[in-house]
Amino acid sequence: MVEISTSILSIKEGEEASNFLELETAKTDYFHIDVMDGKFVEKNTYQKMIQNVSYLKRISNLPLDIHLMVEDVKEAIDDFLAVEPNIITFHLEACKSKEEVWEMIRYIKENHCRVGISVKPNTKIEEVYEFLPFVHLCLIMTVEPGKGGQTFLTDMLQKIETLKEYIEQHELELDIEVDGGINLKTAPAVKEAGANILVAGTAIVMAKNFKVIIDELKA
Ligand code: DX5
Numbered sequence: 723m724v725e726i727s728t729s730i731l732s733i734k735e736g737e738e739a740s741n742f743l744e745l746e747t748a749k750t751d752y753f754h755i756d757v758m759d760g761k762f763v764e765k766n767t768y769q770k771m772i773q774n775v776s777y778l779k780r781i782s783n784l785p786l787d788i789h790l791m792v793e794d795v796k797e798a799i800d801d802f803l804a805v806e807p808n809i810i811t812f813h814l815e816a817c818k819s820k821e822e823v824w825e826m827i828r829y830i831k832e833n834h835c836r837v838g839i840s841v842k843p844n845t846k847i848e849e850v851y852e853f854l855p856f857v858h859l860c861l862i863m864t865v866e867p868g869k870g871g872q873t874f875l876t877d878m879l880q881k882i883e884t885l886k887e888y889i890e891q892h893e894l895e896l897d898i899e900v901d902g903g904i905n906l907k908t909a910p911a912v913k914e915a916g917a918n919i920l921v922a923g924t925a926i927v928m929a930k931n932f933k934v935i936i937d938e939l940k941a
């Protein structure tokens with residue numbers, strides 16, 4: 723059974739409160755928080771996501787799945803640790819050296835938070851292998867990070883399979899999360915390839931009934 727992490731990025735301005743409550747009753751497993759700084763990616767959602775997580779913290783106990791698409795990873799970790807998220811995931815490509823990757827992993831864990839590492843479509847999955855025994859989750863981007871509503875990149879399926887094989891061969895324990903263009907059409911192949919957490923934004927937020935679509939994505 724896969725878990726669903728609903729990206730709140732595409733929720734319409736002013737409809738956050740009603741959408742969050744409906745998502746909670748629809749039993750999303752996580753709220754996926756897309757933090758963008760306008761530098762690592764073009765869009766800047768930083769302040770909006772700070773507001774959203776503080777609000778979510780007050781009205782819901784559901785776990786927060788923070789996806790940092792930022793250049794200054796350490797600053798963003800500090801800002802989002804404040805709401806005690808379930809997990810903070812940062813991009814390998816945002817780190818200038820391996821030492822910095824190790825430093826971010828250690829820093830997140832020292833602050834009693836689970837840690838994930840994410841790779842963009844063009845980054846080889848082999849580049850994260852050495853970090854995998856020390857993280858809780860690997861987030862494979864199936865679109866170029868930066869906005870919602872993009873089309874799923876099917877050649878990422880091979881990357882998910884390769885990661886799944888590597889995790890099994892090395893008897894590692896970590897979640898494979900997949901993010902970008904996930905919907906009822908693309909979800910089956912992603913689950914088949916080995917993902918156990920699916921991020922979906924547009925597919926859920928644009929649906930009439932959140933519970934129906936979340937249940938179908940999980941099935
Ligand atoms: C893109 C974000 C994704 C995106 C998913 O940079 O990381 O989480 O919001 O949205 P959909 O499901 O619409 O592709």
Ligand code: ZN
Nearest residue numbers: 756789901921
């Ligand atoms: Zn995301």
